[in-house]
Amino acid sequence: DAKTTQPNSMESNEEEPVHLPCNHSTISGTDYIHWYRQLPSQGPEYVIHGLTSNVNNRMASLAIAEDRKSSTLILHRATLRDAAVYYCILREALNLQGAQKLVFGQGTRLTINP
């Protein structure tokens, strides 16, 4: 299984940008980079994913290094509700029928200070 490395924890202040790094030096050409987050007492929630180009959505931005060995999840203006464990995951395509293997790494616990 492809592996990712993330800091165990990070802290930021409310209304400031947050940059969450992820290293994935063994990534293969077909692996997608996915980010999920898990709020307390909830199941994981999809945040964003990408392959080669930077991606933006209403929740966050994903910046992918040119060599794809690392990526950064950017929360543009953190709120208290963004406090969660953030997982960077390399998704390996299983088959064309839609099954995929998402193997979670250890994740980064993000604390937001008021």
Place this chain on the structure above:
Amino acid sequence: DTEVTQTPKHLVMGMTNKKSLKCEQHMGHRAMYWYKQKAKKPPELMFVYSYEKLSINESVPSRFSPECPNSSLLNLHLHALQPEDSALYLCASSQSVNEKLFFGSGTQLSVL
């Protein structure tokens, strides 16, 4: 409807009991998953179903038996569990390759 519904939310069972966890989605997704999560650890993949067929079994002990009776429903049958099997069991579904997973809130299982 963008929800994955898991029942029950909490379950306490003895080591000789037989119980089942249920997961339901009505998003038309054709892939469904079971994950196990111990406290303060990341979710671990257990099983993947694709078009109601078992596609992945991550070497899960036979005391866990998955079943996908139709495209909307996923069950996990439990029998003769051990106390170390106590964990949060998460169900998820996805539409297709490259699509995001939708997770339920999980069933918190305690084995006594």
